[in-house]
Amino acid sequence: MIKRMNRPVWFLIPYWTLFFVFVVVPVLAAIVLSFTYFNSIQIPTFIGIKNYIQLITTDVVFMQNVLPNTLKFALIVGPVGYTLSFMLAWMLAHIPPRPRTILAIIFYSPSLTAGVAMAAMWRVIFSGDANGYLNALLLNFNLIVEPIQWLQEPQYLLTIMIVVSLWSSIGVGFLAMLAGILNIDKTLYEAAYIDGIRNRFQEIIYVTIPSMKPQMIFGAVMAVVGSFQAGYIGVALSGTNPTPDNAGQLIVNHIEDFGFARYMMGYAASISVVLLVLVYFISKVTWSVLGERD
Amino acid sequence: MKKKKKINKFFGQKINPERFNKTQLPFFFILVPFSVLMLLPIIFIVNQAFKPQSELFAYPPRFFVSQPTFDNFVELLRVISASGVPFSRYLFNSLVVTIIGVFLAILFTSLAAYALSKMKFKGKKLLFELNTIALMFVPIAVQIPRYIIVAQSGLIDSYAAHILPVITMPVAMFLVKQFVDQIPNDYIEAAKIDGASEMQIFIHIIIPIIKPALATVGILAFQMIWNDTSTSTLFINDESKRALAFFLSTLTGSANTVAGQGIAAAASLILFLPNLILFIILQRKVMSTMAYSGLK
Numbered sequence: 001m002i003k004r005m006n007r008p009v010w011f012l013i014p015y016w017t018l019f020f021v022f023v024v025v026p027v028l029a030a031i032v033l034s035f036t037y038f039n040s041i042q043i044p045t046f047i048g049i050k051n052y053i054q055l056i057t058t059d060v061v062f063m064q065n066v067l068p069n070t071l072k073f074a075l076i077v078g079p080v081g082y083t084l085s086f087m088l089a090w091m092l093a094h095i096p097p098r099p100r101t102i103l104a105i106i107f108y109s110p111s112l113t114a115g116v117a118m119a120a121m122w123r124v125i126f127s128g129d130a131n132g133y134l135n136a137l138l139l140n141f142n143l144i145v146e147p148i149q150w151l152q153e154p155q156y157l158l159t160i161m162i163v164v165s166l167w168s169s170i171g172v173g174f175l176a177m178l179a180g181i182l183n184i185d186k187t188l189y190e191a192a193y194i195d196g197i198r199n200r201f202q203e204i205i206y207v208t209i210p211s212m213k214p215q216m217i218f219g220a221v222m223a224v225v226g227s228f229q230a231g232y233i234g235v236a237l238s239g240t241n242p243t244p245d246n247a248g249q250l251i252v253n254h255i256e257d258f259g260f261a262r263y264m265m266g267y268a269a270s271i272s273v274v275l276l277v278l279v280y281f282i283s284k285v286t287w288s289v290l291g292e293r294d
Numbered sequence: 295m296k297k298k299k300k301i302n303k304f305f306g307q308k309i310n311p312e313r314f315n316k317t318q319l320p321f322f323f324i325l326v327p328f329s330v331l332m333l334l335p336i337i338f339i340v341n342q343a344f345k346p347q348s349e350l351f352a353y354p355p356r357f358f359v360s361q362p363t364f365d366n367f368v369e370l371l372r373v374i375s376a377s378g379v380p381f382s383r384y385l386f387n388s389l390v391v392t393i394i395g396v397f398l399a400i401l402f403t404s405l406a407a408y409a410l411s412k413m414k415f416k417g418k419k420l421l422f423e424l425n426t427i428a429l430m431f432v433p434i435a436v437q438i439p440r441y442i443i444v445a446q447s448g449l450i451d452s453y454a455a456h457i458l459p460v461i462t463m464p465v466a467m468f469l470v471k472q473f474v475d476q477i478p479n480d481y482i483e484a485a486k487i488d489g490a491s492e493m494q495i496f497i498h499i500i501i502p503i504i505k506p507a508l509a510t511v512g513i514l515a516f517q518m519i520w521n522d523t524s525t526s527t528l529f530i531n532d533e534s535k536r537a538l539a540f541f542l543s544t545l546t547g548s549a550n551t552v553a554g555q556g557i558a559a560a561a562s563l564i565l566f567l568p569n570l571i572l573f574i575i576l577q578r579k580v581m582s583t584m585a586y587s588g589l590k
Binding site: 002003004005006007008010011012014015016018019021022023024025026027029030033088091092093094095096097099101103104105106107108109110112113115118120121122124125130131132133136139140167170172175176178179180181182183184186189212213214215217218221222224225228229231252255256259260265268269272275276279280283284287291 | 308309310311312313314318321322324325326328329332333335336338339342353354355357398401402403405406408409413415421424425427428429430431432433434435436437438439440442443458459461462464465467491492493494496497514517521555558559561562565566569570573574577580581582583584585587588589590
């Protein structure tokens with residue numbers, strides 16, 4: 001049997017069947033459903049672009065909270081996490097292998113924690129009473145007079161979500177960039193210094209980044225996708241969906257809220273489509289910006 | 295003269311040094327404190343997990359445990375068995391699902407990656423392009439259609455519902471394909487002349503070479519499946535078929551009471567440690583795969 005397996009089909013079928021069933025079909029289904037009214041019991045009825053109109057014109061929560069929150073969250077977590085990953089990788093590349101490995105494992109380990117389980121820990125740290133670790137610390141140094149409800153007060157929730165997400169943002173992209181830097185041909189540096197590069201900053205701009213551009217792009221795409229994907233965190237921290245005053249509401253939570261709590265599946269699908277388009281568009285822009293400077 | 299000095303300075307702090315020298319100190323001064331900062335939450339869970347009740351209740355709260363006990367782990371087991379489904383059942387479910395899932399992810403991904411890299415067929419470019427677009431795909435956005443598909447295909451309450459939706463990982467497929475690209479075609483041609491089939495070549499020549507990439511797929515799949523709570527939430531109604539991560543997250547979700555904190559920490563630690571241990575074992579292989587991770 002194995003001796004006669006020569007056709008590509010043998011190799012392609014398993015992966016691509018699952019790919020079509022669980023990636024392509026759901027995306028197409030989401031697009032189709034987004035043009036329907038569907039309450040998960042009756043058969044979907046076609047209603048044109050009504051869902052999208054409703055999303056833009058009458059969904060106050062979406063336009064005033066969800067979209068701004070998501071953009072703010074992603075535009076901070078994405079770029080900051082990405083820059084941090086690059087800088088850590090670059091510094092790690094300058095120290096010997098053994099300490100480098102140990103430190104790389106430490107930096108990567110937060111992204112190994114299961115988000116939901118970890119949220120319980122954050123809730124203890126940011127707990128609203130005087131027993132919360134952050135409150136106790138601040139009270140101890142007389143920085144605050146009375147405990148703050150970190151996770152229930154709208155003004156703090158999004159910031160805490162950003163901090164927590166940044167903590168676990170050193171992921172696959174970081175590993176890719178570290179490997180990229182380590183594999184740069186050393187003679188390139190020598191040549192560059194002979195050609196008149198003067199300092200470390202120029203070295204990064206003219207040698208390091210151009211030589212590892214493919215890894216930089218990979219890391220950037222991972223950062224964009226990761227920052228839009230993180231949705232559970234606000235709900236897990238505050239313990240409610242919607243989050244208090246919708247302060248930590250992200251697109252992902254909005255989809256869940258409408259799809260699984262209110263059974264407005266068609267409407268939820270239109271939000272999904274918006275999210276997919278948004279991530280695709282921002283990834284592509286990032287990609288072309290990074291890929292251009294040749 | 296001046297130029298020579300510059301070059302010497304450069305050689306003193308080159309990338310990827312073999313041993314320590316003084317010029318590396320500034321990097322250590324930044325990296326080490328930062329790593330401590332990153333580790334704090336993890337050190338916190340470890341301490342929290344081993345604190346006795348009295349220390350969990352203590353005011354002001356103390357970061358480090360002073361009299362470590364296994365009380366929280368014992369209590370965790372007690373709470374779980376009180377729920378009607380024994381701990382071993384959740385653990386068994388998670389182990390079965392994770393082991394089968396990781397194996398299938400490695401097999402399916404590497405088969406497809408080999409075909410896309412080394413075989414000739416129509417639509418090859420299109421498929422790779424599709425996979426690259428899927429790198430930007432956000433699975434959580436299509437939960438609803440996925441739920442409908444799983445429900446329609448009768449997979450609700452089956453182990454397959456834990457596995458099949460999550461093992462297609464475009465990132466993993468991309469990494470393995472890039473890795474296979476590095477293998478010289480001569481190896482394959484030579485084997486073909488000896489009469490080997492594509493599948494024999496894949497099994498006997500390709501697999502041994504791409505082991506690091508397979509380890510990487512394995513660890514990505516492991517993290518994905520072991521930590522996953524969404525398949526248990528969406529696709530499983532039968533409590534005895536749910537995964538450990540899901541159950542522990544329901545415990546930690548209700549951990550507002552101080553007494554619950556210890557259990558939550560113990561649960562988090564149980565979930566986290568296998569990820570960490572596996573990564574430490576496989577990190578060298580992961581790094582060598584990542585060298586080929588570039589997007590152009």
